[in-house]
Amino acid sequence: MVLERVNSPEDLKGLSLEELQALAEEIRSEIIRVTAQNGGHLASSLGAVELILALHRVFDSPRDRILFDVGHQAYAHKLITGRKDRFHTLRQEGGISGFTKVSESPHDAITAGHASTSLANALGMALARDLKGEDYHVVAVIGDGALTGGMALAALNKIGELQKRMLIVLNDNEMSISENVGALNKYFKELQIRKWVQDAEKLGKQILERISPQLFGLVDRAKEAAKLLLHQENPFYAWGIRYVGPVDGHDLKTLIHILEHLKALEGPTLLHVVTKKGKGYKVAEADPIYWHGPPGFDPKKPEKVSKGYTWSQAFGDAVTELAHLEPRLFVITPAMREGSGLVRYSLEHPERYLDVGICEDVAVTTAAGLALRGMKPIVAIYSTFLQRAYDQVIHDVAIENLPVVFAVDRAGIVGADGATHHGVFDIAYLRTIPNLQIAAPKDALELRAMLKKALELGGPIAIRYPRDNVERAPEGAWPEIPWGKWEVLKEGTEAYILAFGKTLRYALEAAGDDPRVGVVNARFLKPLDREMLRALARYKLLTVEDHQKMGGFGSAVLEALNELGLKPEVRILGLPDRFFEHGPIPGLHRQAGIDAQGIRQALAEMGLVPIHERA
Numbered sequence: 001m002v003l004e005r006v007n008s009p010e011d012l013k014g015l016s017l018e019e020l021q022a023l024a025e026e027i028r029s030e031i032i033r034v035t036a037q038n039g040g041h042l043a044s045s046l047g048a049v050e051l052i053l054a055l056h057r058v059f060d061s062p063r064d065r066i067l068f069d070v071g072h073q074a075y076a077h078k079l080i081t082g083r084k085d086r087f088h089t090l091r092q093e094g095g096i097s098g099f100t101k102v103s104e105s106p107h108d109a110i111t112a113g114h115a116s117t118s119l120a121n122a123l124g125m126a127l128a129r130d131l132k133g134e135d136y137h138v139v140a141v142i143g144d145g146a147l148t149g150g151m152a153l154a155a156l157n158k159i160g161e162l163q164k165r166m167l168i169v170l171n172d173n174e175m176s177i178s179e180n181v182g183a184l185n186k187y188f189k190e191l192q193i194r195k196w197v198q199d200a201e202k203l204g205k206q207i208l209e210r211i212s213p214q215l216f217g218l219v220d221r222a223k224e225a226a227k228l229l230l231h232q233e234n235p236f237y238a239w240g241i242r243y244v245g246p247v248d249g250h251d252l253k254t255l256i257h258i259l260e261h262l263k264a265l266e267g268p269t270l271l272h273v274v275t276k277k278g279k280g281y282k283v284a285e286a287d288p289i290y291w292h293g294p295p296g297f298d299p300k301k302p303e304k305v306s307k308g309y310t311w312s313q314a315f316g317d318a319v320t321e322l323a324h325l326e327p328r329l330f331v332i333t334p335a336m337r338e339g340s341g342l343v344r345y346s347l348e349h350p351e352r353y354l355d356v357g358i359c360e361d362v363a364v365t366t367a368a369g370l371a372l373r374g375m376k377p378i379v380a381i382y383s384t385f386l387q388r389a390y391d392q393v394i395h396d397v398a399i400e401n402l403p404v405v406f407a408v409d410r411a412g413i414v415g416a417d418g419a420t421h422h423g424v425f426d427i428a429y430l431r432t433i434p435n436l437q438i439a440a441p442k443d444a445l446e447l448r449a450m451l452k453k454a455l456e457l458g459g460p461i462a463i464r465y466p467r468d469n470v471e472r473a474p475e476g477a478w479p480e481i482p483w484g485k486w487e488v489l490k491e492g493t494e495a496y497i498l499a500f501g502k503t504l505r506y507a508l509e510a511a512g513d514d515p516r517v518g519v520v521n522a523r524f525l526k527p528l529d530r531e532m533l534r535a536l537a538r539y540k541l542l543t544v545e546d547h548q549k550m551g552g553f554g555s556a557v558l559e560a561l562n563e564l565g566l567k568p569e570v571r572i573l574g575l576p577d578r579f580f581e582h583g584p585i586p587g588l589h590r591q592a593g594i595d596a597q598g599i600r601q602a603l604a605e606m607g608l609v610p611i612h613e614r615a
């Protein structure tokens with residue numbers, strides 16, 4: 001076993017090409033083995049194995065800085081940089097992160113998880129290096145999907161201007177999570193055709209020169225003419241960045257040879273490597289979309305595992321039906337078709353569906369444009385990724401009170417993706433925006449009711465729901481709920497739990513059959529149901545939410561009570577002021593004290609000791 005002998009990238013330097021190739025296969029097996037158990041980003045990491053070995057063979061991490069955009073393709077990097085013995089803890093509570101993480105290893109140049117950050121990071125590092133008179137290489141590996149992000153394209157523009165020495169490796173597997181989109185993506189495809197043309201041309205040349213030099217001359221002139229037709233300005237040259245490629249991203253020998261050469265060059269260089277997402281694992285090669293991030297599987301019999309009916313699917317089913325009722329409906333996703341439950345909708349309503357690529361800012365402002373011209377756009381977007389479009393929500397949507405609905409998926413703790421992905425800031429960053437309303441349905445029926453009503457109401461409305469399963473609602477069901485009104489689910493004589501969104505189930509569990517404790521489905525945060533709040537102010541109140549405590553639902557309740565001049569005893573349960581790492585969602589909720597146990601604890605501290613525990 002070669003991997004046994006590799007404890008740092010230094011150990012790659014002495015390996016033969018055959019040993020490196022054997023190492024690649026051992027790494028693939030380990031990635032499959034652990035992802036089968038833990039879940040994780042299988043296809044992306046399988047596709048980047050040779051590239052990562054070649055980079056660590058040629059460059060000297062951690063002295064040289066190797067950055068991985070998103071960091072989800074970096075499992076091979078983790079295995080050869082001293083973490084092979086902990087790799088089995090990938091994405092587990094207390095285990096190693098599923099992305100690169102500065103605090104996890106000196107070899108992790110950036111903490112990643114959100115796309116398109118590597119190039120600006122690399123630029124900053126190159127600037128620091130040169131200002132301090134230091135001498136090391138800065139290498140950024142970015143996927144074709146991540147390159148659709150505005151941050152990445154804007155960074156290229158600056159990199160080309162400043163001409164700092166750095167290497168950008170474009171890992172082009174023609175995939176984002178779904179098929180990749182964008183004009184650059186089309187151009188890369190054409191470049192690959194051109195590569196094929198070059199190879200065919202070489203072969204043709206050899207044959208022709210032997211048969212007839214005259215004929216060869218004629219063909220040669222024809223080829224020049226064809227080149228003129230095919231020849232387009234390579235955008236990277238326009239950006240002032242040397243372009244090399246495309247090259248086979250699985251050919252270790254060629255990669256090492258080229259990287260050695262590029263290492264010596266001054267200024268910014270982009271090496272375009274072509275890889276296969278899921279390389280070396282048939283099912284992942286055949287379906288890189290499902291195997292982008294499988295939840296776990298039997299490595300011997302890798303079948304797709306159903307994750308059950310999710311909130312995302314409930315959303316997708318609802319908008320697919322709504323599109324028949326509302327011809328102005330238009331749904332946008334920033335590169336998360338599958339994750340947002342939009343496969344069915346995209347197939348049934350392709351003319352009113354758009355995947356903008358990994359650019360949430362463009363998603364929101366495109367929705368604004370649609371709304372300005374009479375459409376009813378819904379932006380389907382993860383809470384964590386909506387952070388990328390905060391200004392657009394204010395500047396392009398809310399100021400003009402445009403009818404844009406934000407279907408905020410993955411709201412709350414999301415589990416194995418960890419701190420970079422928990423959707424625990426959206427209430428705080430949205431609720432201060434005038435005109436924008438915020439709601440959280442308790443089930444799929446309320447989700448349908450809210451989506452339909454939101455389209456009718458107009459104005460910016462955010463509807464947040466968790467990464468979780470949910471009971472399917474009947475097709476065609478469009479219940480009415482009083483907009484802005486909370487719902488008492490259980491009466492109480494001494495206290496009420498005001499639960500927002502997913503924590504409602506914990507509230508009902510904590511209240512149990514205790515007659516003293518009532519439970520409210522506080523499904524509207526903005527507008528808050530002040531009428532009911534006033535009525536409940538004579539009880540003790542406990543708010544609970546799957547969100548940072550600071551600036552969340554509880555804060556909104558406190559502010560409203562203050563404005564109403566009411567001073568009941570209030571406790572707020574939410575996530576404390578720190579980041580939460582990766583781990584199972586229930587465990588993280590327990591840690592945060594927002595589950596049933598945490599609620600009981602808070603009630604006890606408010607004098608409502610559970611009846612069966614009373615002495």
Ligand SMILES: Cc1ncc(C[n+]2csc(CCOP(=O)(O)OP(=O)(O)O)c2C)c(N)n1
Pocket residue numbers: 044047070072073113114115142143144145146147171173175176177277334335336358385388
């Ligand atoms: C800002 C942001 N939006 C969306 C995502 C979700 N996401 C994770 S990986 C990915 C696709 C990345 O494609 P690419 O860079 O080509 O890498 P590949 O998976 O193909 O190796 C997306 C959209 C993200 N991580 N960050």
Ligand SMILES: CC(=O)[C@@H](O)[C@H](O)COP(=O)(O)O
Pocket residue numbers: 041070072113114177293339410414417467
């Ligand atoms: C790397 C990335 O950002 C996505 O792949 C993300 O991990 C998807 O999250 P879900 O699994 O919740 O769809």
Ligand SMILES: [Mg+2]
Pocket residue numbers: 143144145146171172173174175176180
């Ligand atoms: Mg890709």
